[in-house]
Amino acid sequence: MSNPDNQQPASALPPPPPPTPRSGCLTALMAILGIFMLLPGLCALLFGGMSVVEDGRIAADMAPLVFLGLVVGIGGAALIWAAIKGRKAPPVQNGR
Template sequence: MSDSSHTPPEVPAQNQHQRSGCATALMAIAGIFMLLPGLCALLFGGMSVVDGGRIPSDIASLVFLGLVIGIGGVVMIWAAIVGRKAPPARNDS
């Protein structure tokens, strides 16, 4: 006869969305490269404000685009660092 009160131990499901270390490193490197246009936008936008008192309309769109790309770089670095989950510990006992 079988014992119906005994249940087999649950095995945790493998996380199918876990990234490899290479993908995390590539995301971080791409994020760092995306910070460069944001830095240039801050530099040139700040120089324009200091020289003329306001950003001229001909470079305002480029400054805005650089800032958006820089913010995307920050988000990508954040996703690479925070999104990487450690694999669950194996319990071999």
């Protein structure tokens, strides 16, 4: 059995360490890599759009490449968003 008298209150715990800021070099590298990752997405939109205009449907042999390009492009957009937004600070705990 546990003894409630020996338990420490939650406010007696030490506060978490403050988050370390990300360096500007890493942020720039993430943004540049994200821009390079947008290029396959742009090509996928271009070639996918060209094949739809020609035939009215995406050719079966081109569909996986278009999908892969779009996924990489979405990943690039997410990387740019993460570089600009930065890391969130942890929530502040009440002193209860």
